[in-house]
Amino acid sequence: MQKCLRIVWAAVFGVVIPGSVYGQTLFNSPDTFPNYSAYQYIDECVAAAARITSEADAKSSVWRDTLPLEDRERMSDVPVNAIRAAQACLVRVSVDTLSLDNTHIWASALLMAQRDHDVEKLYRRFFDSPVRRSPEEFVKMLNVYRTSRPIRLEGVERLYQFALANVSPDSVVRQVAFRLIKADMARKARNKEMKNALLREVLSITDTLSDSVKSSDAYRLVGLFLYESVRDFTEQEGLDSLSISLSAYQSYLGGIWSRVMVGPFPHNMFMNNPVGLEVPPLEGDFWYRSVKATQSVSAVERYRKIEPYSRPVKGKINLIAFLQGGCHASSFMIRGGRNNGNMSCWRIFSAIHRMKNVFPDLEVTVVSKTYGSVGDAPPVGPSEEADTLAKYFLGYHRLPATLVVSKTEFFRLAGLDQRRIDSKTANESNYTLNNISYATPGSILLVDEAGRIVSQWNINRDEESTIRRIIAAVFSRLARER
Amino acid sequence: MTEPKIISPWDAPRLLTATEAERIISETKSYCGSDGTLGISIVSWWAGSQRWARNRASMTSDQRDIKIVIFRKIGDAGGHCEATTNQIDSASLRGVAKYVELYARRSAKPNGIDMALQRPHWNSAGAPVWSDATFNRSIEENGSLVHTLTRRAEDAGFLSAGYIESYGSNYIGWNRDGWGRVSRIGGEVTQAQCSITVRHPKGTGSGWAGNSSFDFAQVDPAKIAELAFEKCFTSIDPVRIEPGRYQTILEPQAAATFFQGLIGALSRIYPERGYPGPFLLGMDQAVSRFRSKLGLKIVDERITIQHDPTDPIVGTLARPGVEKVKWVDNGTLVTMTNTPGHAFNELVSQTPIWPRDSFKVSGGNTAVDDMIKSTKRGLLMSRVSTPRLVDSVSLLYTGVTRDGLWLIENGRITKAVRNFRWTESPLFILNNIEEIGVSVPVFSPVGRGVNASSLQNSLVNVVVPALKVNDFSFTSTVDAI
Numbered sequence: 001m002q003k004c005l006r007i008v009w010a011a012v013f014g015v016v017i018p019g020s021v022y023g024q025t026l027f028n029s030p031d032t033f034p035n036y037s038a039y040q041y042i043d044e045c046v047a048a049a050a051r052i053t054s055e056a057d058a059k060s061s062v063w064r065d066t067l068p069l070e071d072r073e074r075m076s077d078v079p080v081n082a083i084r085a086a087q088a089c090l091v092r093v094s095v096d097t098l099s100l101d102n103t104h105i106w107a108s109a110l111l112m113a114q115r116d117h118d119v120e121k122l123y124r125r126f127f128d129s130p131v132r133r134s135p136e137e138f139v140k141m142l143n144v145y146r147t148s149r150p151i152r153l154e155g156v157e158r159l160y161q162f163a164l165a166n167v168s169p170d171s172v173v174r175q176v177a178f179r180l181i182k183a184d185m186a187r188k189a190r191n192k193e194m195k196n197a198l199l200r201e202v203l204s205i206t207d208t209l210s211d212s213v214k215s216s217d218a219y220r221l222v223g224l225f226l227y228e229s230v231r232d233f234t235e236q237e238g239l240d241s242l243s244i245s246l247s248a249y250q251s252y253l254g255g256i257w258s259r260v261m262v263g264p265f266p267h268n269m270f271m272n273n274p275v276g277l278e279v280p281p282l283e284g285d286f287w288y289r290s291v292k293a294t295q296s297v298s299a300v301e302r303y304r305k306i307e308p309y310s311r312p313v314k315g316k317i318n319l320i321a322f323l324q325g326g327c328h329a330s331s332f333m334i335r336g337g338r339n340n341g342n343m344s345c346w347r348i349f350s351a352i353h354r355m356k357n358v359f360p361d362l363e364v365t366v367v368s369k370t371y372g373s374v375g376d377a378p379p380v381g382p383s384e385e386a387d388t389l390a391k392y393f394l395g396y397h398r399l400p401a402t403l404v405v406s407k408t409e410f411f412r413l414a415g416l417d418q419r420r421i422d423s424k425t426a427n428e429s430n431y432t433l434n435n436i437s438y439a440t441p442g443s444i445l446l447v448d449e450a451g452r453i454v455s456q457w458n459i460n461r462d463e464e465s466t467i468r469r470i471i472a473a474v475f476s477r478l479a480r481e482r
Numbered sequence: 483m484t485e486p487k488i489i490s491p492w493d494a495p496r497l498l499t500a501t502e503a504e505r506i507i508s509e510t511k512s513y514c515g516s517d518g519t520l521g522i523s524i525v526s527w528w529a530g531s532q533r534w535a536r537n538r539a540s541m542t543s544d545q546r547d548i549k550i551v552i553f554r555k556i557g558d559a560g561g562h563c564e565a566t567t568n569q570i571d572s573a574s575l576r577g578v579a580k581y582v583e584l585y586a587r588r589s590a591k592p593n594g595i596d597m598a599l600q601r602p603h604w605n606s607a608g609a610p611v612w613s614d615a616t617f618n619r620s621i622e623e624n625g626s627l628v629h630t631l632t633r634r635a636e637d638a639g640f641l642s643a644g645y646i647e648s649y650g651s652n653y654i655g656w657n658r659d660g661w662g663r664v665s666r667i668g669g670e671v672t673q674a675q676c677s678i679t680v681r682h683p684k685g686t687g688s689g690w691a692g693n694s695s696f697d698f699a700q701v702d703p704a705k706i707a708e709l710a711f712e713k714c715f716t717s718i719d720p721v722r723i724e725p726g727r728y729q730t731i732l733e734p735q736a737a738a739t740f741f742q743g744l745i746g747a748l749s750r751i752y753p754e755r756g757y758p759g760p761f762l763l764g765m766d767q768a769v770s771r772f773r774s775k776l777g778l779k780i781v782d783e784r785i786t787i788q789h790d791p792t793d794p795i796v797g798t799l800a801r802p803g804v805e806k807v808k809w810v811d812n813g814t815l816v817t818m819t820n821t822p823g824h825a826f827n828e829l830v831s832q833t834p835i836w837p838r839d840s841f842k843v844s845g846g847n848t849a850v851d852d853m854i855k856s857t858k859r860g861l862l863m864s865r866v867s868t869p870r871l872v873d874s875v876s877l878l879y880t881g882v883t884r885d886g887l888w889l890i891e892n893g894r895i896t897k898a899v900r901n902f903r904w905t906e907s908p909l910f911i912l913n914n915i916e917e918i919g920v921s922v923p924v925f926s927p928v929g930r931g932v933n934a935s936s937l938q939n940s941l942v943n944v945v946v947p948a949l950k951v952n953d954f955s956f957t958s959t960v961d962a963i
Contacts, residue, residue, distance in 0.1 A: 328596055372830035376823055377599035379830045388599075396597040413769065416776040416816060419754070419828050421769050 045089035049112050052082040078112065078149050086112035095122045100129055104140040111148040116155055119144075123159060138163045146181055151189040156182060172209065176202055177222045180229055187232075199233045202226060206260050214262045226260045235466070242473040243480070246452060250276050277433050277453045279445065282311045282320070282367060283426040284404035286386035290394040303394035303403070311402060316363045317474055318447040319355065321348060321401075322431075324368045325441045328375035328392060348442065349397045351464050356400045359471055364401035366393050367439070369408045369425045382407040448474055496528035496546055496617070496650060497670075498570075503654045506570055510552060511656070513579035518556035518586070523655040525549045528617075531647035532624040537632045542621055552578055554586040555660065561589045598660055602822070604803035604833060608669055609794045613697040616672035617650040624648070631707040635680050640714060644678035644692075646703060667802070674698040676706050677925060679885070680714040687720075687898070688963050689713025690865060690885035692735075692925035695943075696794070700923075713864055713886040720898035722959055723889060729860035729916065730954035731853045731890070736863045736883075738924045738946045740908040741787065743869065743879055745841055748809060750774055750818035754828070760877045760909060761815065775815050781912035783813035786844035795923060796842045796943040804836050839926075845947035846918030853917050853950045855893040861954075862888040862895060872905065880905040882960050901963065902956035911951050919948030 086109055095118045098106055103126050110119045123141055141163075145156040160178055183198035206214075206226065213219055231238060234256070241252040253275060254265040288303045312318035327345030356362055373379040374388045386405040393399050406425035413419045431439035438445060438456055446455040446467070455470050457463050498506075503524050510522050528546040532539065548568045555562035563585035567578045624646050635642035652670035659665075677692035691709035693701045732740070753762035753774035761780070763773040787810040789796055809817050817835060825834040854862065864886030872878040882903050888895045926942040 328599065371827065373826040375596075375599045376826065378602040378822075378832050379826055392597050413771070417773065418831075419771065420830050421771070 045085070045109070049082045049085040049089065049109070052079060052085055082112065083114060086110075087114075089113070090115070095119075095125070098122065098125075100126055100131075103137075104144050107141060107144045108148070111144065111152070116152065119155070120158065124162065127162065142178065142181065146185060151185050153182065153185060153189060153191065153194065156185065171218070172205065172213065173216070173218045173222055176205055176219075176226065179205075180222065180225055183229060196233065199229060203230065203259070211262050214260075220261075223261045227256055230256050230260060235469070239469055239473040242454070242470065243477045245477065246276060246448060246450075246454065249454075274433055274436070274438065274453045274456055278451050279312065279320075279433075279438075279447055279453060280430040282365060282404050283406065283430070284308060284367075285407040286383065286390075286403075286405040288386075288390040288394055288403040288405075290398070290400050290402075301391070301395055302398060303390040305390075306402075311363070311365050311404065312447045312451055313363045314451060315449045316361065317359070317449060317471065317478065318363045318365065318445075319352070319471075320365045320367060320445040320447060321352065322367045322427075322439045322441060322443045323348065323393070324425075324439075325371070345442075346397075348444070349399060351467075352399055352401065354464075355468060355471065358468060359475060361475070362471065364399070366399060366401045366403045367406075367427055368393070368403065369406040369427075371408065371422070372410075372420060446471060446474070449478060497652050498524065498526040498548060500652075500654070502570075503652075506550060506575065507654065507656050509572060510550070510575050510579055513576045514552070514554065515556075515583060518554060519562075519658065519660050521551070521553035521655070521657040523551045523653065525651060525653040527649070527651035529647060529649040530619060530621060530624065531645055532621075532628045533645040534628055534632060535643040537636045537642050539625070539628055542625065544621060550575075550578075552582045554582045556583075556586045561586045563589060600661060602803075602832065603663070603665065605805070606667060606802045607791050607805060608801065609792050611671045611673075611696040611794060612650075613672045613674070613699070616648050616674045616696065616698040619648040619674075619698060627703055631678065631703055634707060634711050638711070638715070639683065640680050640711065641683055642678060642680050642707070642710070644676070644710075647673075647675045648698060649673040649675075672696050672698075674701045675925070676701050676703045678703075678707050678710040680707075680710040682714060682718055685963060687714045687716075687718035688885050689715070689717060693923065694925050695923060716888065716895070717886045717898040717963075720887070720900045720963065721889075722900045725902055725956040725958050727953040727955050729857060729950070729952050731850060731857065731860065731862045732911075732949045732951065732954075733850065733862070733864050734919070734922050734946050734948050735865045735924045737949045738926070738944050739866050739869050739881070740879075740906075740911050741841065741843055741946050742839070742944070743871070743877055744781075744908040744912070745787070745809065745839070746837075747874075747877055748815075748818045749837070750776070750820045750835075751824055754824075758875050760875060761818065774818060776818060778815060779813045780815045780909065781810060781813050782915040784844070784846065784915065784918055785813055785912055786811055787841055788844075789838055789841045793842070796840045796945055801836070803833055804838065805833070807835060809841070839942040840944060842945040843921055843947060845921030848917045848919050848948075848950075850919055850948050853919065853948065854890055854895060856917070857890045857950070858892060860890045860950075861899065861956075862886075862890055863954075866904070873907075877907045877909050878905065879907065880957070882962070883956075901960040903958045903960055904955060905957045906955050911949070911954065914952045914954075915949055916952055917950040919950075921945050921947040 090109055090113050093106075095106075095110070103122060107119045107122055110116075110122065126137075126141075141159060142156065145152055145159060160182075179198045179202045183195045183202070186192075186195040186198060209219075214223060231253070234252075238249065238252050241248040250265075257265045287306045287308050289306045291302055291304050312320060323345065352364055356364060368389050370382045370385045372385070374385055374392070377388075380388065386407075389405055390403050393403055394401065404427075406427055408425055409423040410420045411423075413421060428437065428439045431437065438453075442458045444457055445453055448454050454474055455467065457467060503526075506524055507522050511520070514520050526546070526548045528544075530544045531541075533541040533543075548570065549566060550568065550570065551564060551566050553562070553564040563582045565578050565582045565585075567574055569575075627646065631644070632642045650670070650672045652668075654668040655666065657665050657667075673694065673696055675692070675694040677690070679688065679690045681688045689710045689712065691706045691713065693706055695701050747760055750761075752759050754772050756762070756765070756772040761775045763775050763778070765771070766773045786808065788806070788808040790806040791801070791804050792806070807817050809815070819835045819837040820829070822834045825831045850862075863883055865884050866881045867884035869879045869881035872880050880903065883901045887899045887901055889897050889899050923943065923945050926944045
């Protein structure tokens with residue numbers, strides 16, 4: 001076991017750790033403090049400090065991964081050892097004499113070492129130098145601030161003001177982008193006032209832009225980000241519209257779109273959700289429903305085979321989770337998403353449990369399909385495989401859901417190859433709307449009582465709380481209408 | 483409770499008897515709980531060897547040991563522990579069983595383990611690789627044999643070094659998985675090895691020969707000693723010739739190196755995931771899959787490479803899932819190795835094709851002497867040394883010749899030649915074959931298994947023919963002899 005861990009360490013960090021050192025590493029990680037003065041190049045040293053940070057993050061968030069994200073996690077302090085490592089790396093470095101090549105790498109290291117004043121000195125030297133500095137170099141520097149911890153709002157503002165005077169030409173689009181980045185940083189820093197003020201400022205700038213500017217390639221990406229930010233900024237307005245009707249919600253989204261972008265509202269864009277599109281009934285060859293464990297029903301047998309029935313259920317709010325591929329930790333990485341990431345799947349399971357607890361009337365459907373085998377177990381027939389999936393989703397992970405499994409048609413490659421090539425299932429074909437497939441592994445659809453999509457997402461820790469508010473708005477409308 | 487008993491190594495039997503092994507398993511089971519997975523394996527081994535250098539015996543050894551491994555995995559939470567002992571008294575067995583139980587329960591990780599899936603059960607097929615002639619060799623017999631083997635070199639004023647080793651092992655494994663399924667494995671194996679190097683006292687000539695087999699009678703040390711002496715004698719004072727491409731006769735020991743290079747690259751996973759390699763055909767746009775060269779001709783059509791675990795000549799110990807396989811059939815690549823994951827998921831097949839080091843190459847019927855007679859100008863290569871992979875896509879290797887390289891002119895060996903560095907690919911060699919010799923077992927150094935799995939993997943038996951190939955590439959001369 002120890003040997004295996006050492007091999008993993010060696011594979012990740014490219015070094016073979018001697019047994020005695022390994023022993024310390026095993027019990028003290030991430031408090032390891034190697035000799036940073038041994039590094040020849042600054043980027044190696046910075047990488048080592050970053051490794052310590054990521055180890056600390058990974059260690060502290062293993063099981064938090066299945067909980068919704070809290071902003072304070074993003075802002076958590078850099079581990080003391082990483083700061084010490086960066087300081088040790090830079091102890092002999094003087095910003096007065098530093099070469100101005102790779103300034104952003106130096107700046108990153110200096111921020112890690114909490115030498116903020118030296119970073120400012122460095123970029124003053126950088127922009128004051130006779131060499132003309134391009135806006136791209138400013139963006140690199142901006143990114144250094146954006147990704148640093150803790151968040152440095154004052155530092156980034158000083159950098160921007162300084163760059164405004166020294167980097168030219170500074171376009172309107174870049175000004176918008178800068179404010180958006182800063183607004184995002186303010187959000188992470190939970191500085192609501194600053195975030196809202198920046199977004200108001202951005203919107204007022206955007207309102208003055210001509211359609212030709214808004215149509216430019218440079219603006220489009222910024223515009224999409226702005227659309228998302230404004231939607232976040234006016235979230236309550238959106239939820240209020242959703243609690244009136246789905247069409248009111250569509251009008252609300254369309255209003256933001258037309259304010260910041262040009263062209264029709266793109267229903268089929270992932271960012272904007274396929275709001276309002278009608279979904280067809282799910283099809284499947286094997287249907288299961290979760291049941292409660294009793295004295296006669298053991299924990300892993302909390303499921304029953306049922307007859308097919310129409311889902312999503314009309315008249316109810318539905319959550320459809322496409323989890324084909326098994327999600328099992330030992331699933332192999334084949335056929336696009338078969339291994340959707342063990343932790344990603346578990347995160348989805350945790351989120352579904354929480355949503356079902358808050359909204360007991362939410363109809364949850366898990367959609368899967370047969371591959372011939374589950375995880376690293378030997379192949380079984382479609383019926384047995386579907387049973388194993390039911391045991392996995394409904395029994396082992398206790399998902400309060402209906403499971404629909406499609407038997408996948410396939411052919412084998414000719415000759416000696418004999419690999420199995422799967423065809424699309426009916427659900428994969430039917431849930432391709434406006435040429436976009438919403439039946440990809442990990443895709444979740446929120447469908448209203450009329451069978452129309454309210455929201456679509458791939459559950460991640462950022463979005464869960466937002467989604468829960470959306471579901472609450474839909475339920476409140478339904479309750480009011482009844 | 484029985485007290486630990488100290489047994490003198492010379493009093494102990496070379497191997498545990500089957501009855502004693504059964505007693506240990508049965509007793510260990512009684513100390514372990516009835517839940518979860520329990521695995522008990524016992525390997526006992528003995529090795530006796532004689533080594534000599536500069537015509538004088540340098541070491542006689544007689545080693546034996548037992549390894550008992552107890553593995554426990556308890557509950558869905560995945561707590562597991564494995565411990566090893568070589569003490570077979572009741573107190574020790576009970577102590578180890580308690581330790582394993584305790585740590586298996588302590589190491590449970592309630593959040594980190596996914597639902598257990600049923601593991602596959604595969605058949606095991608192996609060869610009768612046991613020989614009393616090997617196992618019953620005594621130190622005295624080997625000592626007198628070494629005396630005989632060194633005499634020829636000593637009488638001629640040459641220096642001889644080498645070793646003879648007899649090795650015997652048996653193992654038994656009992657396993658109960660999480661679903662209560664019980665399986666057993668077991669087997670016994672012997673292995674005899676002999677390697678002899680003869681060198682000229684002034685370092686102007688060197689010859690080597692060796693052989694290995696489960697049966698000591700098939701090793702024939704006297705013949706090996708004679709061959710090593712002859713190679714040394716005929717390779718004295720080699721002359722330097724220009725490097726370049728030569729028609730070359732590779733004796734079986736030299737040819738084996740190139741076949742091993744080919745066999746080691748037969749993984750199916752890499753080409754089918756698009757990694758560049760010798761057997762990646764390219765992307766099949768029609769099905770959006772990378773294709774391997776399965777079904778295509780890759781070497782000369784006279785070449786067939788296969789492995790049958792039940793064939794005593796290339797056989798191995800029974801190992802789950804290892805069955806008869808034909809890698810290359812008349813020059814066509816017909817099977818490649820894969821993993822359980824690939825077999826289950828991509829092929830929807832129950833059994834993976836495990837890689838293995840033992841193999842047999844179909845031979846021709848041309849004797850090496852006849853190959854020499856039909857050669858106008860070429861080289862006879864005895865053995866290669868330190869082969870290293872230079873390019874994994876073309877399977878290009880480089881190494882040096884060693885212990886005998888001769889120039890052939892007009893159908894006869896005319897002189898010994900200085901060693902060369904060669905740079906060549908098995909794929910090139912095996913597509914430029916002129917003649918093929920009779921397949922014979924070659925010396926394949928084996929490791930000693932100290933547990934069941936390494937024992938199963940350590941036995942390597944290679945049967946290959948001599949090859950006469952065109953345009954073998956020698957890239958520079960080497961001064962070492």
